[in-house]
Amino acid sequence: MHKKFIKFSKRSNYFFSKDLILVIVQFGLIILHFISFDYSIINKELTVSEFLGLGFVSFGLILIMISLITLGRNFSPFPRAREKGNLITNGIYSRIRHPMYFGLISISTGNCFINFSFMKVILTLLLIIVLSIKIKIEEQYLLVRFPNYSIYKSKVKL
Numbered sequence: 517m518h519k520k521f522i523k524f525s526k527r528s529n530y531f532f533s534k535d536l537i538l539v540i541v542q543f544g545l546i547i548l549h550f551i552s553f554d555y556s557i558i559n560k561e562l563t564v565s566e567f568l569g570l571g572f573v574s575f576g577l578i579l580i581m582i583s584l585i586t587l588g589r590n591f592s593p594f595p596r597a598r599e600k601g602n603l604i605t606n607g608i609y610s611r612i613r614h615p616m617y618f619g620l621i622s623i624s625t626g627n628c629f630i631n632f633s634f635m636k637v638i639l640t641l642l643l644i645i646v647l648s649i650k651i652k653i654e655e656q657y658l659l660v661r662f663p664n665y666s667i668y669k670s671k672v673k674l
């Protein structure tokens with residue numbers, strides 16, 4: 517009984533950490549992107565900029581889907597790997613270390629192309645900053661949890 521309480525306490529502290537704050541900010545920025553997306557482009561002839569934007573958005577969505585499929589039960593929105601998780605280095609992860617974050621940035625960039633505004637550029641830059649911070653924290657956790665992560669990191673540059 518005592519061990520369960522300690523485990524729960526550790527989890528409770530985890531949910532008031534910088535990890536949770538990063539995830540909340542990240543999802544908040546993503547939600548703002550969806551709110552600001554110009555859905556009227558669906559039923560009209562596209563400009564070159566809108567066409568490029570849809571390409572970026574499509575590429576990002578495909579990258580995220582492939583990442584989720586490859587990660588399977590190892591997926592977590594938090595920077596820390598799951599307790600029983602494994603280091604995934606195959607599939608898309610053999611080419612890109614953080615394909616899901618890359619996909620989010622691609623979607624955000626595409627959103628700027630579709631309907632350019634200063635707010636969308638700011639949202640994209642903020643998302644890049646938040647994801648960069650999250651990547652640094654995540655990689656620190658991964659280096660401690662998986663000793664072979666440093667080898668993987670040296671092989672997969674992007």
